[in-house]
Amino acid sequence: MIDKHRLERVLVNLEKEGLDQMIISDPLAIKWLTGRMFWAGERFLGLYIAKGKEPALFLNALFQFDEEIGARKILFTDTDDIIPVIKSVVDPEKALGVDKILPARFVLPMIERNVAAKIVNGSLGVDRTRAAKDENEKELMRMASRINDMAMEQFKNLVHEGVTEREVAAQTLDIYKSLGAEAFAFPSIVAFGANSADPHHMPDDTVVKEGDTVLFDVGCKYHGYCSDMTRVFFFKKEPSETQRKIYNIVRKANEDAEAMVKAGITLHSIDKTARDVIRAEGYGEYFTHRLGHFIGLEDHEFGDVAENNMALTEKDNIFSIEPGIYKADEAGVRIEDLVIVTEDGCEVLNSFPKDIQVIE
């Protein structure tokens, strides 16, 4: 059933973009608004919303269903031309927002055949609304991260003499499920030694060695909502001086950034706080990515905690804080938590400790 509160918030945000009407196509945005997942593959799918009008769902008749969702159903078949179907609903005198993901095979004929006064990317209005989580969403995000904290303890215990990254990673899904999660938020990253200095590393047959860094970047889904956390351990041996130094710089970057997060500051300033810590120690060039990303129903949602993003944080934004230093000949370390922005600070969703831990 359409969540009227969320719908109202989207319409207000669309108005700020100068839009009175929009067709939303992203299945997760539709799920977020209606509570129901639709998947139409290569076929057209769209939820039409407009100020003062009943929403309408464009749906291929193949996926017909009985349930009432609070939107008029506009059914069509594989042999129908979709353009007149869209025209039967859209106000042709006004601009129409379309989803940023709407494919060219629909966008181009909509423009050519004058479905609306103008076709505009309207996703910002939806994405900004989704970026501020409501109470129900925050609770599910807390739970997903709580499971992630508990899972991390078990993941750490999977690492023993002779084991490979792939063998460890293969056991993570069952652990998540045993803790009540339904799926991965993304495939688990397990990286030993030099591999931990590649932020895109996928688990392979590398065997853990004494003195290795052991990096876990992992997340699960709980009722559709994602967690995402990174921790680094050391195998069988206290970290070397350099490893310890790098670890502590990254930890400070993570903690300093978390300490300054609050509503109404630029995302730029959060990234800069962490990056300055790393730069001051001479490792700036080894922190090769943005500080964080927004997260919710998707692991990566609209919104970057990045140096070039001058947008302001809003209360109830949820994003990751994940500084890293990647130097294959010394150490690859990333430390990541999720945070919820509050009026005057933030709530850190992960409580798994950040002290140096050696796996015996």
Add this chain to the structure above:
Amino acid sequence: MIDKHRLERVLVNLEKEGLDQMIISDPLAIKWLTGRMFWAGERFLGLYIAKGKEPALFLNALFQFDEEIGARKILFTDTDDIIPVIKSVVDPEKALGVDKILPARFVLPMIERNVAAKIVNGSLGVDRTRAAKDENEKELMRMASRINDMAMEQFKNLVHEGVTEREVAAQTLDIYKSLGAEAFAFPSIVAFGANSADPHHMPDDTVVKEGDTVLFDVGCKYHGYCSDMTRVFFFKKEPSETQRKIYNIVRKANEDAEAMVKAGITLHSIDKTARDVIRAEGYGEYFTHRLGHFIGLEDHEFGDVAENNMALTEKDNIFSIEPGIYKADEAGVRIEDLVIVTEDGCEVLNSFPKDIQVIE
């Protein structure tokens, strides 16, 4: 490395659509042309091709690589505006083909900011070329179907008293892998009894019963290429008169269609041949989908064997022939093979028998 023969064929087909230049974005189309898989997530990805010009690959610097692929690399970063990057390569005086999947967030600014004289959906030129497989592709498709034939024999033997659809389906991937396939082409469909009358059924906890139809719609990938076959068995008991009748009608529809396939006929006529067999027996309304789909690197590629498709078959097209009758109170039967179109007939890729078989 760019396959020059495939590139030449695409450029010829684009010219038929009035296009001299195109940006291909579909990762599988790029893989088909370059031999290499790129995945850029939400970032821009495109292979620019044009008559008489060196191809150019637009790639986010995050995914940089050293290998030579026969295309100029145009790198950009997350902070770059992509439009001038595209403009640096595209001929602004001519129309530009874009991929049917290119999202609105790129299509709309490309139009507004005049990247080219006109932006057109150019996918037909690429898709038509991909639809005619070359020798190498045909050999991989034959192999994938050979594995599927061997796997079907083993799948059949998984069905025994007390087993559920889900339990059977869960064993199919390992069997494929043991036969040399690398993955599913799609998750295996296993359907018992009335469930076999739902063409979209996903395996559940239904237990097989004496007298049930047992439907397998299954496929694997071999070196990236897909197989796809459906067979129906009967459990513990010879089929009833009605079951046998329905089975034999579907089999005749499948075999009559396969017997008439050749190059240069309408896809419509193939669908009609099968559909007429089923209609003549009064079951027309229970055959609820198109007769077949094209297949290759993807399980469902561009091209329908459907009543409303007046396009002509071409030599080396590969598609499925899969008539069905879905009547929950009587029987759900579908029989599916893949075929390669030849000048004067077709090569059926599946040799698994279609005689009625009872699982004891």
